[in-house]
Amino acid sequence: MEQLELSKRISAWKQSPFDAATRAAVKTLEKDPKAAEDAFYTDLSFGTGGMRGIMGVGTNRINPYTLGRATQGLANYLNEVFPNTNIRVVIAYDCRNNSKRFAQKVAAIFSANNCEVHLFSDLRPTPELSFAVRKLQARCGIVLTASHNPPAYNGYKVYWQDGGQIVPPHDQRIMDAIAATSYEAIKFKAKRDLIHAIDRSVDEAFWATALKAAAMPQKGKEKLKVVFTPIHGTAREGVPQVLERAGFTQVYTVAQQMKADGNFPTVQSPNPEEPEALQLALNLAKEKNADIVIGTDPDADRLGIAVRDLNGELVVLNGNQTLTIFTYFLLKKWQLEKGFKGNEYIASTIVSSPIVQNMAAHFGVECVVTLTGFKWIAAEIAARPNDRFICGGEESYGFMVGDQVRDKDAITASLLACEISQWCHNNNTTLYALLLECYQQFGMYHERLISKTKTGSDGKKAIAAQMEAMRAHPPLQFGKHKVIQIADYAKREAYEPATNTTSPLALPKSNVLIYQLENGGQIALRPSGTEPKIKLYLSTCTAYRKDSTLEAHFDMLNKELDEFQNLLSL
Numbered sequence: 214m215e216q217l218e219l220s221k222r223i224s225a226w227k228q229s230p231f232d233a234a235t236r237a238a239v240k241t242l243e244k245d246p247k248a249a250e251d252a253f254y255t256d257l258s259f260g261t262g263g264m265r266g267i268m269g270v271g272t273n274r275i276n277p278y279t280l281g282r283a284t285q286g287l288a289n290y291l292n293e294v295f296p297n298t299n300i301r302v303v304i305a306y307d308c309r310n311n312s313k314r315f316a317q318k319v320a321a322i323f324s325a326n327n328c329e330v331h332l333f334s335d336l337r338p339t340p341e342l343s344f345a346v347r348k349l350q351a352r353c354g355i356v357l358t359a360s361h362n363p364p365a366y367n368g369y370k371v372y373w374q375d376g377g378q379i380v381p382p383h384d385q386r387i388m389d390a391i392a393a394t395s396y397e398a399i400k401f402k403a404k405r406d407l408i409h410a411i412d413r414s415v416d417e418a419f420w421a422t423a424l425k426a427a428a429m430p431q432k433g434k435e436k437l438k439v440v441f442t443p444i445h446g447t448a449r450e451g452v453p454q455v456l457e458r459a460g461f462t463q464v465y466t467v468a469q470q471m472k473a474d475g476n477f478p479t480v481q482s483p484n485p486e487e488p489e490a491l492q493l494a495l496n497l498a499k500e501k502n503a504d505i506v507i508g509t510d511p512d513a514d515r516l517g518i519a520v521r522d523l524n525g526e527l528v529v530l531n532g533n534q535t536l537t538i539f540t541y542f543l544l545k546k547w548q549l550e551k552g553f554k555g556n557e558y559i560a561s562t563i564v565s566s567p568i569v570q571n572m573a574a575h576f577g578v579e580c581v582v583t584l585t586g587f588k589w590i591a592a593e594i595a596a597r598p599n600d601r602f603i604c605g606g607e608e609s610y611g612f613m614v615g616d617q618v619r620d621k622d623a624i625t626a627s628l629l630a631c632e633i634s635q636w637c638h639n640n641n642t643t644l645y646a647l648l649l650e651c652y653q654q655f656g657m658y659h660e661r662l663i664s665k666t667k668t669g670s671d672g673k674k675a676i677a678a679q680m681e682a683m684r685a686h687p688p689l690q691f692g693k694h695k696v697i698q699i700a701d702y703a704k705r706e707a708y709e710p711a712t713n714t715t716s717p718l719a720l721p722k723s724n725v726l727i728y729q730l731e732n733g734g735q736i737a738l739r740p741s742g743t744e745p746k747i748k749l750y751l752s753t754c755t756a757y758r759k760d761s762t763l764e765a766h767f768d769m770l771n772k773e774l775d776e777f778q779n780l781l782s783l
Contacts, residue, residue, distance in 0.1 A: 308474065553576070
């Protein structure tokens with residue numbers, strides 16, 4: 214952005230309609246030109262998970278004005294799409310600093326625009342917001358959360374009336390409506406009679422739905438030892454209650470992390486994808502000799518689990534391994550109890566392990582592969598009301614059981630993890646042995662995620678340059694494996710080097726590159742939709758050899774992933 218345009222942006226925030234505190238904060242920020250540029254050089258935009266950013270003053274920050282402008286634009290759009298009708302909106306918020314205050318601001322603006330608002334009276338899980346949108350027959354829902362991001366972040370996720378996050382055409386139309394909205398146009402003055410508190414009845418209905426989706430009539434649940442941590446987040450309002458109702462009575466919680474705290478004082482990152490985030494839970498599990506460890510992120514849509522390996526030691530599973538076990542178990546259970554009629558399907562994403570596609574083929578069930586983000590899986594469910602959705606998941610520690618919640622749901626998935634663990638105990642096996650069974654049947658897949666943070670305008674340019682470099686000079690071989698296809702979702706075309714031919718891709722446009730390897734593995738590269746990061750997904754596989762050890766397989770596959778990573782120099 215040119216300096217003159219940047220100066221105009223900053224100057225505007227030192228005048229009306231911005232309040233005195235905001236004006237003073239902008240003047241202080243100007244003393245650090247680099248920080249001021251980062252706060253104002255662009256507008257926060259909607260990505261795969263909505264609008265998310267660092268809290269503070271500026272157009273590139275989360276604050277009452279950027280949230281207010283987004284809400285005013287959304288309210289304008291709702292009134293345009295649903296004229297002369299009662300427009301109901303549901304709002305939830307998580308444990309993050311300012312989330313409750315932001316939620317109240319958002320509620321005030323919707324009410325000022327004659328929308329009926331149902332606001333949770335305390336923090337609640339994101340999947341419960343998805344459920345509540347459909348339960349309360351709302352036109353849309355909002356949750357104030359930055360998911361697993363660091364403490365400085367907050368965010369704003371938008372859900373449509375089907376309970377899924379917004380997808381085309383609504384996402385672009387909402388963005389256009391926001392772009393056409395000035396800060397002066399924000400209606401902050403609430404109409405209090407239009408704002409209603411949500412009581413425990415929605416909680417109970419949500420918990421009942423989780424039980425219906427995942428609970429099983431099994432013996433011995435009272436003996437299963439479970440350690441759970443919400444990592445200071447919202448799953449404290451869901452996981453313990455659901456597990457207790459399902460019959461799991463030996464649930465040990467990490468006391469230090471049961472308190473909601475947006476500073477996340479006990480971890481470096483409140484992300485169950487990071488093993489460090491589960492360390493306190495692992496310590497407690499060793500003390501209690503627990504069978505399974507479960508940790509959820511602040512808004513309770515992701516979960517990480519640790520189980521006993523073949524030697525009885527606790528190991529943390531990655532997202533693809535959890536996805537593999539859950540999907541395999543549910544397919545076997547569905548086949549045994551309900552049978553397949555030909556209209557069943559599961560779902561995964563383009564950056565998740567291909568093993569689930571092999572699994573679906575084995576069971577004769579369709580596997581729908583979508584772009585990254587559960588909003589695309591939710592859109593698929595909405596488009597197929599007469600088909601039977603079994604489950605869906607992605608590598609980033611998210612899973613969905615059934616279609617009553619239209620987003621990844623760590624509450625129901627936590628219950629499922631415990632039910633599978635109990636089933637394994639009753640059948641003289643383990644969760645880890647179930648994973649090994651999948652490797653033996655469908656191929657041993659091994660994945661690695663690498664994320665590189667690149668902040669500010671320079672970081673944005675660097676990410677764009679890296680993506681373009683990969684397009685201009687694509688690798689045609691990774692280690693000993695040839696590239697058989699390069700899928701460029703920005704161009705919506707796939708190129709096959711062997712035949713020098715291209716073919717169209719059916720999925721919507723997205724800035725993602727995927728290199729399919731001849732051994733069944735893949736390399737995927739994309740900018741994050743919610744963080745200043747470029748993400749690299751490495752996957753390789755081999756047939757499982759029973760004359761070799763599990764450790765030897767992992768060693769071999771890790772060496773291949775090292776080769777891939779070194780080639781890309783990220």
